[in-house]
Amino acid sequence: MSRHVLLVRLAAPLQSWGVASRFSYRDSHARPTKSAIIGLCAAALGRERTAPLGDLAALVFGVRADHPGTPVRDYHTVGAGRFPLRPRDVITDHRRAAAIATSLEAAEGPGFGHHELAGWYGAPKKITADSVSGTLVSAELSRSAMITERWYLSDAAFVVGLEHQNRVLLEEISYALEHPKRLLWLGRKSCPPSGTLAAEILPGTIATVFAAKRLLPGPDGPDASGRRPLAWIQAPSGTRGALQVNDQPVSFDPAHRAHVTRWETRTRITIAPTATGWDIIP
Structure with a gap:
């Protein structure tokens, strides 16, 4: 059965993708995690935290860092x-x-x-x-005094690919991202997204779609200046050259919150000279 990829645009003045945050120190990963994006989709669909994640967790995940952004520290002292x-x-x-x-x-x-x-x-x-x-x-x-640090990514822009053979599921997610049943943010409540999130659903795999689409529709796309943006794409277990990451969500239930390991490859994407611009779904 053919595969399809939903493209999601993540851009904002600030983003923060925590991995091992504690109260006094809130970190940010250099890119969105699969757990965070599945949570974003679940919130848009209006699902409860206790709802099963089977269909969303089965999505193949990839992210391309077109504009990696700049790390910013927010330093707090209280009392x-x-x-x-x-x-x-x-x-x-x-x-x-x-x-x-x-x-x-x-x-x-x-x-x-x-x-x-x-x-x-x-x-x-x-x-x-x-x-x-x-x-x-x-x-x-x-x-x-109580001292806390919060880290953010400033002026970052990512393209996320969600791959599945069930196009209907991807269409439901795409619609929900533009008509969310709950408020959406990019990692933290202080980081609302800028502009449209959901774009096209294209046939193919994440790797092929990433090479065929620019983030911006004009000459300022990442390929125009010769940059080859980094991408991290989920891979089958044990894939040669792949690394393990512990952000595959199992449950968001506060009483039984759990993640397991998945595999991903890290590569640079050569965007084709014939790559088309960013088409937003109305």
Whole structure:
């Protein structure tokens, strides 16, 4: 049975494709992962996290880095130090007020609401006056600052290929990407995609389609300047020269989230001189 490839354009001011992120350090892979793109498709289709991934996970995945982008670090520090207090901060501790209101509701009944305590119960601890201005400031100098790093790719553009023999499935995904049932982002919620995502569905394999299509429809395509963009294409297990990557999704269920290993080849794509431009599906 013939194979078909859905092309997906991923471009935005910022993208972030986490691989081994933790709270204090959020990394970004140099390219989109299969797990992230399958998650993007599942969100567009409106599927729950607990839904089976069999049909989507069976898609053959490839990505071409037409514009790899520039790594950007977003450095955060939270807490510690001194900062000015607003007048209401001096007399209000909302967390303590809410806790007291909840306990009194349990004892007195629902007629005693949180609003009756808001704005007057409890002052925060460790307040002092600034030695120069006399302004009241926080004095929690003993508390350590929380430091976090988030990495992004700036001004990157990728072409993803999703290959399958079932053209109907690819058509459903293509439509959903342009009419998503859930919000879509490129790795993180702070990275919405720019422009159209879904393009053509073409007969062939990812490798042949990547060589036949430019990202942009004019002379500024990647082949015009002689560049040969890198591509990573999923391959059968044990393929000679292929490497293992652990981003084949099994389940997105928060209680049973799991990934397994797949194989992929890394190659440079020679875009044919006769390659056509980027045709968007209306």
